[in-house]
Amino acid sequence: MVDTYGKKRKRATDSSAKPAKKVAIAGPPATTSVSKLVRPKFCPPVIATTPGFEIGDDLVFHPYQSKSEARARSKQPKSAVDKKLMLHSTTHHSVNYTVREDDSQPGSKPLLNHFVGIYDPKTGKMEVVEAKKMVMRGAVRAKQASADAMEEKDTKQSMMELKTDLGQTFGTKKARKVINERVLNAISPQKKPGDKPAEIDDASRAMLHSVGKVAAEMATREQLQAVVDDAKPLPPVNTDADEIQDAYDPEVVIGADILNMVPIREWQEKVRHKEGVQTVSRFVATRVNAIASNSSAEQRLRVLRYFSFVISFYLNTKPGRQKGTRSLPSRDKLRELLAPAPEAVIENIRRKFSEAGEMRKFHIDLLITHLCVFACIADNFEVDTQALREDLRIDDKTMNQYFREIGARVKPVSKKAQGVVTSIARLVLPLDFPKQRHIAPRRK
Numbered sequence: 001m002v003d004t005y006g007k008k009r010k011r012a013t014d015s016s017a018k019p020a021k022k023v024a025i026a027g028p029p030a031t032t033s034v035s036k037l038v039r040p041k042f043c044p045p046v047i048a049t050t051p052g053f054e055i056g057d058d059l060v061f062h063p064y065q066s067k068s069e070a071r072a073r074s075k076q077p078k079s080a081v082d083k084k085l086m087l088h089s090t091t092h093h094s095v096n097y098t099v100r101e102d103d104s105q106p107g108s109k110p111l112l113n114h115f116v117g118i119y120d121p122k123t124g125k126m127e128v129v130e131a132k133k134m135v136m137r138g139a140v141r142a143k144q145a146s147a148d149a150m151e152e153k154d155t156k157q158s159m160m161e162l163k164t165d166l167g168q169t170f171g172t173k174k175a176r177k178v179i180n181e182r183v184l185n186a187i188s189p190q191k192k193p194g195d196k197p198a199e200i201d202d203a204s205r206a207m208l209h210s211v212g213k214v215a216a217e218m219a220t221r222e223q224l225q226a227v228v229d230d231a232k233p234l235p236p237v238n239t240d241a242d243e244i245q246d247a248y249d250p251e252v253v254i255g256a257d258i259l260n261m262v263p264i265r266e267w268q269e270k271v272r273h274k275e276g277v278q279t280v281s282r283f284v285a286t287r288v289n290a291i292a293s294n295s296s297a298e299q300r301l302r303v304l305r306y307f308s309f310v311i312s313f314y315l316n317t318k319p320g321r322q323k324g325t326r327s328l329p330s331r332d333k334l335r336e337l338l339a340p341a342p343e344a345v346i347e348n349i350r351r352k353f354s355e356a357g358e359m360r361k362f363h364i365d366l367l368i369t370h371l372c373v374f375a376c377i378a379d380n381f382e383v384d385t386q387a388l389r390e391d392l393r394i395d396d397k398t399m400n401q402y403f404r405e406i407g408a409r410v411k412p413v414s415k416k417a418q419g420v421v422t423s424i425a426r427l428v429l430p431l432d433f434p435k436q437r438h439i440a441p442r443r444k
Contacts (some may be wrong), residue, residue, distance in 0.1 A: 035125040059081040063086040233366035283387040407431025
């Protein structure tokens with residue numbers, strides 16, 4: 001018998017047991033180095049989180065960029081990571097997905113940058129690409145509303161009714177008063193074409209009756225035009241005249257007494273003796289010889305002399321303190337400048353075309369329209385406006401507008417000999433006054 005006391009029994013060998021030595025396996029290198037850091041110029045990789053839901057792998061997203069950033073041009077172009085980006089997907093049958101940047105502080109740079117690494121196991125090198133951290137949200141796509149829902153929408157309150165209710169609830173006392181007055185004065189029309197009109201009670205019928213009376217007593221368009229014409233700075237005109245000479249009668253425009261006091265003998269004597277007539281007006285200088293030598297044109301000569309006093313009165317005024325006004329010289333200075341005009345003629349001109357020693361816009365327009373009428377009378381109602389325009393130192397467009405205000409018809413005429421284009425104003429019946437402009441009211 002074999003004595004086995006004190007000896008250890010050997011373990012039976014198992015062929016399926018693992019060998020004691022480690023087997024060498026071809027694996028990646030123990031160390032990894034970053035070979036390149038890439039900052040994408042166009043569309044960067046996106047690291048998106050989906051809080052609270054899961055998505056499938058078949059979703060297709062379309063990128064969108066802000067228009068303001070796309071149009072902006074800066075000296076240092078931004079990288080794709082710094083630009084605003086949004087991804088949107090509608091490939092799901094019932095949910096729209098939108099991926100946006102999670103900006104805790106809009107307008108500031110993120111405190112944490114994200115990168116995506118691309119590892120090459122053969123070389124042990126890694127390319128790092130800067131990425132954008134974004135958050136995905138989902139929204140259930142709205143279904144098409146049914147016909148019943150559309151009918152219910154039509155029966156809801158209008159925007160005006162909603163604003164009225166809001167004003168009654170939160171408005172001030174003054175705002176509520178205005179809303180109440182608007183509701184009391186409102187007349188409800190029929191709701192739809194074909195519906196029966198709303199019944200009018202006695203109060204509404206009485207109100208409509210009073211409105212009809214007021215509307216019947218309102219001024220017509222012709223009456224309003226007449227009021228506007230009366231308020232314009234124009235000389236008195238006879239619109240019912242049968243002859244053009246009676247439309248602007250000098251004895252009415254100037255006054256018979258004042259017209260008879262205008263001195264003309266001096267001009268007649270100088271023209272008869274072929275002496276020069278001194279005047280500040282080019283218009284007067286080119287016409288005085290022809291009119292003063294005509295014995296049958298005494299009234300036209302008086303109008304021309306009065307014209308010379310008025311234009312001398314205007315040219316000796318100075319710009320006033322307020323814009324658009326002109327100040328008059330003193331009475332003694334004015335008497336000296338308008339000599340040999342009688343005192344009554346000077347006072348007539350001063351009172352008609354000024355107030356308190358000052359000419360305002362109304363007085364200036366009134367004076368120029370009077371000069372236009374005097375020019376038409378002196379030239380037998382057909383005037384070349386160039387000389388008068390140069391006397392008044394205004395442009396051709398403004399001069400033509402003054403002639404149109406007195407009812408004249410103005411047309412341009414070219415002078416081939418001088419190579420210029422001037423305007424001819426003709427005063428004929430019926431007088432053609434500018435009509436009042438009717439401006440459509442603004443829609444509220």
